[in-house]
Amino acid sequence: MFISNAYAQTAGAAEPGLMGNLTTFAPLVLMFVVMYFLMIRPQQKRQKELKSMMEALAKGDEVITVGGMLGRVTRVTDTYVTVEVAAGTEVVVQKNAVTALLPKGTLKAL
Numbered sequence: 001m002f003i004s005n006a007y008a009q010t011a012g013a014a015e016p017g018l019m020g021n022l023t024t025f026a027p028l029v030l031m032f033v034v035m036y037f038l039m040i041r042p043q044q045k046r047q048k049e050l051k052s053m054m055e056a057l058a059k060g061d062e063v064i065t066v067g068g069m070l071g072r073v074t075r076v077t078d079t080y081v082t083v084e085v086a087a088g089t090e091v092v093v094q095k096n097a098v099t100a101l102l103p104k105g106t107l108k109a110l
Contacts, residue, residue, distance in 0.1 A: 054095045057081060062102040065093055072107060 057063070061073045063083060071083035074090060081098060084090050 050096075050099075053101055054098065057095065057098065057101075060104075062104065062107050063098045064100040064102060066097045066099055070102070070107060 057073055057076050059073055059076060062070070063073060063081075064070055065083065069083065069085050069091065071085040071091070073081055074084045075082040076095075079095055080092050081095050082090050082092050
């Protein structure tokens with residue numbers, strides 16, 4: 001009665017050629033490239049630096065742990081590091097808990 005019939009419309013003509021498809025995906029590709037250079041690449045570089053620092057840990061190095069403890073490395077094994085945080089006080093932590101290597105002589109009172 002008051003409602004008219006709805007008929008499907010025919011599809012519009014697609015853009016011809018490669019340029020139509022390329023311009024459709026260009027923003028997506030551009031976004032991925034920007035994300036790679038702003039987020040993924042710096043994170044991979046940081047992980048590589050941390051891995052090389054953990055492999056280079058040696059007795060006598062002064063380090064900072066994830067919890068913020070500063071200390072001197074007294075023993076290094078494959079997965080654990082023993083850190084002296086005060087005279088006669090040693091703490092065993094995982095290697096990946098060491099976040100930074102301090103310059104020699106930073107911890108004078110230890």
